[in-house]
Amino acid sequence: MLAAVLSVREATLHVLLWQRARAPHAHRWALPGGVLGAREDVRTSMLRQLSEKVDVREVAHLEQLAVFSAPDRRPGARRIATAFLGLVPSDADPRVPPDTRWCPVARLPETAFDHGEIVRGARERLQGKLSYTNVGFALAPPRFTISTLRVLYAAALGYDVDPTNLQRFLSRRGQLVATGGSAPPGPSGGRPASLYRFRSRRLEVTDEFVAFRPPR
Amino acid sequence: MLAAVLSVREATLHVLLWQRARAPHAHRWALPGGVLGAREDVRTSMLRQLSEKVDVREVAHLEQLAVFSAPDRRPGARRIATAFLGLVPSDADPRVPPDTRWCPVARLPETAFDHGEIVRGARERLQGKLSYTNVGFALAPPRFTISTLRVLYAAALGYDVDPTNLQRFLSRRGQLVATGGSAPPGPSGGRPASLYRFRSRRLEVTDEFVAFRPPR
DNA sequence: TCAAAAGTGTTCTAGCTACACCCATGG
DNA sequence: CCATGGGTGTAGCTAGAACACTTTTGA
Structure with a gap:
């Protein structure tokens, strides 16, 4: 469960990332997400997890992107991620935790795991659907x-x-x-x-x- | 892990379904699929599972559709399904097991669980991509x-x-x-x-x- | 009155639809 | 030579791209 939340900030497309404090991939930037609860579907779960980072009312659109499932996509216990594309209007200015920032999609910082790939997938999906x-x-x-x-x-x-x-x-x-x-x-x-x-x-x-x- | 394998047979769009023998939903028609193995990604796993029903070399295209995750989507232990769209050329005539058949998409038999919805999603995806x-x-x-x-x-x-x-x-x-x-x-x-x-x-x-x- | 920014009109063109017409074969 | 089906030519229309022109404001 990962969300690439995109928003246009200062005339540039940004994505919401948080900086990992602990290994693996400490200090790298990761997408917000978490694990699916027992009584949730993936969409509900994604909204719940996002609510810890941003005000969910500001997420104007949320759709499934794809499943990322390579066995070695991250070290340690295997985890399969359902990735989402989220969109936040440019006027919304959600309070975000101190480890979380809007990062320009064109110049991403060093990302954790396969999250860079997910962000690129999200941008492409958005570009297609705009048309x-x-x-x-x-x-x-x-x-x-x-x-x-x-x-x-x-x-x-x-x-x-x-x-x-x-x-x-x-x-x-x-x-x-x-x-x-x-x-x-x-x-x-x-x-x-x-x-x-x-x-x-x-x-x-x-x-x-x-x-x-x-x-x- | 479920695949809606579509193919045009006798000028009509068909989907590959098998008839469940046991409860739940005995006698209803279901999509081929199974569970993800420990060392596979979802695509590899899907191809492996399909190989039990059809010759995989005949699947000319396979792409992810969506994740189906409603907690009550099927009775018993919870299962989350990554659904795929598969396409088989009209000239291929794969040998299929006796419980398995090509069914016309426009007039589906009684389907198990949410598989009817998945087939409709697959058809829509195909229709869009043809264009x-x-x-x-x-x-x-x-x-x-x-x-x-x-x-x-x-x-x-x-x-x-x-x-x-x-x-x-x-x-x-x-x-x-x-x-x-x-x-x-x-x-x-x-x-x-x-x-x-x-x-x-x-x-x-x-x-x-x-x-x-x-x-x- | 001029500069700046918004909004309208117009031309050009690509490309999709529809349909008339020509071509190649079997009987 | 005719029926049948495949293939080509072409006219008409829709709508996107580009750009000139008009409108409305502040200084």
């Missing part, structure tokens, strides 16, 4: 401007995104709702940006087919 | 005509597919290679169909982005 689902909601605050959203998408994808096209992409799919409000412009002026929200804050597949749409 | 990867190779014989391939895609997707567009879809992505050979026409005549093969018989993502392609 054919509404997962963006889980990176964004409840209300946001298109510029803000652009920064979040760019950080998660690792390349620049055109705000015009982002706006139209989401609008065409009915995912963007104008709230009516607007954000005040910055100190150097400029037109105030309208505030939007996602129509739904639960995962929806917006592009079921790349090709092979059923005939009319 | 943005080359998984088709794992449903098809080594050499095939476009008409044959059309039948396989239609069976897996559950709706009709235009052979013209299928041909171009795969050609555009460089997945189709003409072998030069051709298949003899049927008893009522007709132009002989050319034989093709997939360029690669390992999973490749052919459409990485639905939208948000990186700028040039």
Whole structure:
């Protein structure tokens, strides 16, 4: 049971890691997690374990990634890990324990066991789903401007995104709702940006087919 | 450890199930599987367990689906299942034990535990991946005509597919290679169909982005 | 009035759908 | 020569990428 909890902080994709104090792999950085309880399913258990690190209400999305099971993936007693991808909106600022930090995914510190691989898997899953689902909601605050959203998408994808096209992409799919409000412009002026929200804050597949749409 | 092994048989998507002899859920139909060994990872273990039901060389693709972990998912001692999706080409005709059969996915017999849900998950995964990867190779014989391939895609997707567009879809992505050979026409005549093969018989993502392609 | 930032309009193009038409074979 | 099925050409449409242009604000 491990979770790669991703969030965009200061325009960069970060992951929540804690520094191990004890051997094995002392001082290396590890994903939060623990062991499955007798009366829990894996999702419930993951949420319980995360609640020790972050406020669970701030985890806007949680999904299974994969099982990591190589017999030698960690020294000592064998442990099989069900890995999860968690997403925390950029506005949430959860209190975390002193040994825990948000680390930039592009420049990870030395990670424990196979946790680096899990983080890379999580990032790839997120990148894919940004393009054919509404997962963006889980990176964004409840209300946001298109510029803000652009920064979040760019950080998660690792390349620049055109705000015009982002706006139209989401609008065409009915995912963007104008709230009516607007954000005040910055100190150097400029037109105030309208505030939007996602129509739904639960995962929806917006592009079921790349090709092979059923005939009319 | 459970596998939903799918294959197109007689123009219909089937799954490999075996009928339980003993309680619990006697006479119901279950997915093949077993328990993880001490020195195996889940993939190796799954292949080992499948080898008891089908010839493993015929499983052209095997990937993790999800972990099923509800505490009450089956009576008796708790068991957590890592579910896999397996694919067997339509030309392979593996010898299976007497209690084991290919069952049509659209009309499953009464299934044991949560195995029905797993089969539905497997079908959905396959349907999605047919559209943005080359998984088709794992449903098809080594050499095939476009008409044959059309039948396989239609069976897996559950709706009709235009052979013209299928041909171009795969050609555009460089997945189709003409072998030069051709298949003899049927008893009522007709132009002989050319034989093709997939360029690669390992999973490749052919459409990485639905939208948000990186700028040039 | 100018700079800055947001938002709209428009053109270009790739690629999917649909369908008409041509090709190769058996009877 | 016709029926049958395979294969090609092509028109139409959708929607993403790129970018010019307009709008709204602060100084």
